[in-house]
Amino acid sequence: MKVKIHTLFQYLLETTDAAPEAIVGFSLSQSPVLGDFLDDLDPQQSLDWNGRDFRGLPELRDHVLDQAGLAGICTAEDVLITAGAAEANYLAIMQLLRPGDEIVTETPGWPQADVLAKAAGARIVQVHRKEAEGWALSLDDLAKAVTSKTRLIFLSNPNNPTGRMLDRGELKDIVRIADRVGAWLIVDEVYAGLEWNAPRAPSVAGLYGRGITTGSVSKALGLQGLRTGWLVCPDKDLVMDAVIRRENASEIMNIMGEVISEIALRPARYQTSLDAARRAGAANLAHLNGWISSQPGLSWVPPQAGLIGLGKLPEGIDSDAFARFLLADPYRTFLLPGSAYGQAGHIRLGVGGGAEVNLDEGLNRLAQGLADWLA
Structure with a gap:
């Protein structure tokens, strides 16, 4: 039987060429270099x-x-x-x-x-x-x-x-x-x-x-x-x-x-790397929790583990439409709509990736996008 594409991968394929300037929801720790x-x-x-x-x-x-x-x-x-x-x-x-x-x-x-x-x-x-x-x-x-x-x-x-x-x-x-x-x-x-x-x-x-x-x-x-x-x-x-x-x-x-x-x-190297990833992840999660609490109508259940969670959008916002809205000018910010996981009205939020994903700028643009959408 034919393997059908799932929504998550389809969205990634469709947006690969978008060249976002910031990412909100990066799902892995900062990558080492060779x-x-x-x-x-x-x-x-x-x-x-x-x-x-x-x-x-x-x-x-x-x-x-x-x-x-x-x-x-x-x-x-x-x-x-x-x-x-x-x-x-x-x-x-x-x-x-x-x-x-x-x-x-x-x-x-x-x-x-x-x-x-x-x-x-x-x-x-x-x-x-x-x-x-x-x-x-x-x-x-x-x-x-x-x-x-x-x-x-x-x-x-x-x-x-x-x-x-x-x-x-x-x-x-x-x-x-x-x-x-x-x-x-x-x-x-x-x-x-x-x-x-x-x-x-x-x-x-x-x-x-x-x-x-x-x-x-x-x-x-x-x-x-x-x-x-x-x-x-x-x-x-x-x-x-x-x-x-x-x-x-x-x-x-x-x-x-x-x-x-x-x-x-x-073992020694693994533990050192894991400790660093945990410190960075915990700090960024604390920052993200504070940011979410400051956004009208936006909420989430903080993850007990890992670097991502599902944020609930204000009532009436379609997550697919909003994700594409945020990816376009002037926001140029990537996030994954909750429909990728069967959760309409949600977006994936995350704190991975390190400095290169420009999380703070992404959160600023997300906040502005939400405000503009609801205006």
Whole structure:
């Protein structure tokens, strides 16, 4: 079945050439530059594949387990290095879903699972997170949605795009719900590590035999351009099926993505980078919270983790029309409309990207745009 474009990607494609002067809602930490890694790179590094393991560099896979708290629970054989978390999700979803299967997803949530489920001919059952409840996931609603027909549950933790977290107790309850019907459970962890007021939640690959953890170096470390992520699952057959499926698509990981990601995830360096990202993110979130409180009619539920959240526009403003209005002269400011996540009347706000995204100027222009729209 044909894969149909989701609204988020369609908007990005349509606005790529807009050349905004400021961005509001940047979703990843400030990106390092290649020079930050040169001292640790070998000039004689071959640009052939790693030549050691089709699953990715063994030391990189060990680092993945370490940062996820899975060392001693899962093994390196349970890890497959992928082209970002997106490929990890793709490899799992497309091998698990068959026509007529049911997948339970959350909304708002990362839309990739819905797009792939439609392509696979599966039936999508959505559990609605409610803004009035702080975007919490109702486990009662989830339990009602999961039936004997459920093949797969797909969630993100921290939730993308609201930043709401599931804690250890909630994840264990979700595992029980999945296990009751023998469903697989994917939890996308791309924002893990950027928790503001609570410890990082455990990874589902360490809680459940059919649990699949996906993640990447993109968000917390700002290394999106490396396209390096991972899939972790204790089920050996699922991991091997992912290896075989990838061999017929991207085939192997890119060696520079593997090498630089291995350097970035070395425990001491990883912690230093994460601490810096957390300091910058926390400071910018405090600034953004203050700014939102000063804007008439604009509100949001601050994220518990990650760098983005959904801002609620004043009543009557269409988010798609407003996003395009703000992208045009004289504002020249990019933001993502909430329709990308099925949330009309909202916009994605965020604090990533560092100085180059010109956040303060973007907020000033957003404030002026709102005032002009409502005038």
